[in-house]
Amino acid sequence: MVYLWIALGSALGGAARYWCYGFAARLVGETFPWGTLAVNVIGCSFIGLFASLTGPEGRWLAPSSFRMFVMTGICGGYTTFSTFSLETLNLARDGQWFKASANVAASLLLCLVGVWLGHSVATVLNER
Secondary structure (H helix, E strand, O other): OHHHHHHHHHHHHHHHHHHHHHHHHHHHOOOOOHHHHHHHHHHHHHHHHHHHHHOOOOOOOOOHHHHHHHHHHHHHHHOOHHHHHHHHHHHHHOOOHHHHHHHHHHHHHHHHHHHHHHHHHHHHHHHO
């Protein structure tokens, strides 16, 4: 049954990723993979928040099956590391080394900041 929940979560995450990517592309254009960057930062921030809020020391203890639905299913379907990798490769192959490097640096830094920020917010919420 848990596989079914993860599959459903993946479908929801994938649909949300498609929407968010399209929104970012309409908002700022497609000369840089802003949509993928936004999706990955949002996904990292959310998984940091959710994992800390619903874990053993969290404010809201959630069953492991629900945590897998959200973290493995929704977050796994939502974030786009394979897309990030392909877009970075395409930028490099097109000779756009600065954009390729900026994408790697921004993705790494902002996603780590996002997961830390989500965890930090959850830590404050857990203490209340």
